[in-house]
Amino acid sequence: DQQVKQNSPSLSVQEGRISILNCDYTNSMFDYFLWYKKYPAEGPTFLISISSIKDKNEDGRFTVFLNKSAKHLSLHIVPSQPGDSAVYFCAASVGEYGNKLVFGAGTILRVKS
């Protein structure tokens, strides 16, 4: 049972344009959402997060939007840069004991120059 889904395995975007990565979840108890970026053979790097009490959080070129009614969140990268090419993971937490994260399968982003 995949509680966090990233339905697009890959995305290709031209440098300077917007990249939009999507994530859907099924568990309405999730109250915190995170995005991680991962390069090959490295550990994931925390990018940005959002609490369920917000619908938007912005940090530089990265913005995360949360639509609770649709159980959907998205990561916008503007403008996209070649160095953004990586795998992006969406994760969700229910804030329970141990604070476990549930990860999506990831989306490979390729930014073409």
Add this chain to the structure above:
Amino acid sequence: SQTIHQWPATLVQPVGSPLSLECTVEGTSNPNLYWYRQAAGRGLQLLFYSVGIGQISSEVPQNLSASRPQDRQFILSSKKLLLSDSGFYLCAWGDFYEQYFGPGTRLTVT
């Protein structure tokens, strides 16, 4: 600042051999600690987590085990490796909601 170390970076082991992967965290006290595995082309699967010394919770029944002998040390072990244990193993520490990952260990079981 906090730093997380994992070793070794890569490991090739024959089927049936034992395994010990070590993770240490610097710059924080009493962190939540986690072991994840990423199989080829797949997402991150939580294997174990620990909220304190000697406290280990298992998420996936398998031939792996974890131990936390010290506050900032987390060890992943196996007595006999299977081919299906191959993957990229990641240790992470948690601060409230966010988790921060180590560099990972690439394990190939042959």
